[in-house]
Amino acid sequence: MEVFMEKKIDIYKHQKKKLKIENPKKVSVIIPNYNYEKYIIERIDSVLMQTYPIYEIVILDDCSPDNSVKVINKKIDEIKKEHPEIKVQFIINEKNSGGCVFKQWKKGFNASTGDYIWIAEADDSAENDFVENLIKPFDDPEVVLSYCESARIDGENNLIREKSDDLYDMCRTGEWNKSYIWPGEKEIKEHLSVTNTILNVSSVMWKKQDYTEILEKAGEFKVAGDWYIYFNILKNGKISWCNKPLNYYRKHGSSVCTDVKAEIEFNEICRIQDEISKTYELTKEIKDKQELRRSFMYPLLPKKDNGKKKIAWVIPHPGKGSGGHRTIIQNVNALIRAGYDCDLYFEEDGVSTSEIVRQKINDWYEKCDAGVYVGFDLKQEYDLMFATGWQTVEFVRKLPAKKKAYFIQDFEPWFFPMGDQYLITENSYRYGFLPVTIGKWLAHKMQAEFNTPAEYFSFGADLNVYKPLPKVKKENAICFVYQPEKPRRCDYIGLKALKILKAMKPDVQIYLYGSSMPATFEFECKNLNIIPIKECNELYNKCKVGICMSASNPSRIPFEMMSAGLPVVELYKENNIYDLPDEGVLLAQPIPEAIASAIAYILDNPQVAEKMSKFGVQYMKNYPLEKGFEEYLKAVKDMLETDYKDIPEIKPLYKKSAFLATEEAMKCSEELQKAQPIYVDNHGKTYRFLRRCKRVLKNILIKMGIKKQ
Structure with missing residues (x-):
């Protein structure tokens, strides 16, 4: 289970206080613009709102056909009035640079007079403390580049992803989880030899040096010029990485980076990888990663x-x-x-x-x-x-x-x-x-x-995620997958069962999770809504029973619960008896009273719970995700190479009968039913007649197309 958040980025909402610093480092901000009238004001504001003092802003326009120049000139007038301490330059090209961003970078570098450079692309944005965080590492005189994590946003400032590790950490090593400062050679050999791990120039601050030759050479590339620049600069200095997502990297249809031919990109990847391989001695692991990076391009x-x-x-x-x-x-x-x-x-x-x-x-x-x-x-x-x-x-x-x-x-x-x-x-x-x-x-x-x-x-589980956590304290608690938007999850029956259980065992903590839909409940419980995978595993480790119900094909969730050592209660139906083992799961008759009875049985019998828990963990060791992939690959091979007919009969795995409702649960259910009054409609004939008229009129309007169904 994974969380997908909808969030709009607003840099104006939580402005941070300006730092008062004597003799701050001189930071020049270069803003190259082409046709970004829509975003240029926010970009300039994101610079002006920095907590660290900005020494200079250099704006470059590459012959934009929109109203960028007019908008920028108006903004510069405001800056001169409100921020007289900031030097401002506006350079307008008489002729378009031909789409080569590195010509603009070079022009910005030559024009700037500060000691540290931030190339803030016109369609990106940043947190107020971007410079504050990225300027600190330059206290080490050997640091030449300082960069940070980038969150991705779309053209309307909607957050696409809070981190961009899916793009640079292609082998999911987790090496970027912590901030670091280390030699540039290490960065080149371990990261930049494989791919451009510095995704967006807006996330980078540079120590100003003479990069003329490097920037000119980068102009030979259509796609990978920034990658070429970074690894050449880092030959003679250290790099700093900040794991905070302080940069907002905009991905939208009009971004220059989306209009690239795959073959050109592939050739440039090979060119840079080969150049680094000739310069440095790389390990076999790194060479394998280089080939993996190239393989990503093959389908394109x-x-x-x-x-x-x-x-x-x-x-x-x-x-x-x-x-x-x-x-x-x-x-x-x-x-x-x-x-x-x-x-x-x-x-x-x-x-x-x-x-x-x-x-x-x-x-x-x-x-x-x-x-x-x-x-x-x-x-x-x-x-x-x-x-x-x-x-x-x-x-x-x-x-x-x-x-x-x-x-x-x-x-x-x-x-x-x-x-x-x-x-x-x-x-x-x-x-x-x-x-x-x-x-x-x-x-x-x-x-x-x-x-x-x-x-x-087979159903499997990611055993790196779902596993016992000995340090997590066990609570007198159960958890229920509550997803009312999915009818097959049987939320009505499940909630009735939990209401009965709560009446039988008031001291049991009930956790619901799996849905962001607002809801109220007839019993005391804690609704966790949608939670991340890691928190799911923690929940399974602190609970004594997990309830996941499916009226159609089983979910992966019972298997993930078993992997974490959590005894499971599910429905005794045809769909579950072929895949769920009878030692790690109790399948209850699909009535609320039986489900409540099955949960109570496990809670009342610690030895049973312990046996189910141990069995589940041991059983799932044989069913990692990789096993399912192996079985799937065998099926595909059989499809391609055989007549696909010699397939053995499949028999149920669950051999026990359904767990039935106990007398206690039935009595408790009856008492709860008695406490719930039956609704009686006492409206008279006139009211009922008018309701019938309303219904007839509604049907007529629907048929006439005046009212929707």
């Missing part, structure tokens, strides 16, 4: 026949926080690691480009090196094509591929009332696509009800 390069098996995916448009999309991307990445060539084709939304969808995938799920395309204009011939949901089946039926498969994550007909939509969705399993399912139950259902052989991959 012009298609060449590389002899790899080619797999296409047809996918609904991505949604923020979609667990289904996350699972798809994880398995696509498993295919790529195994040597398959993958392309993803997403349904049109009429707005997004292929580049935007790729960015969504990288930001919302995980980095993916497959080709990403909006629409169904196939780029090559495919050995295998996957449908990924009922709405994609018709597209896959029409598109050409040697074999066609179905990546099934749930029994989707159950999402709809019985009728046309139910049958249309159910029929998606009848077109002869080769199914691979998440979990055994769906594979069994394909075999038993649709006479379609199906392989499966």
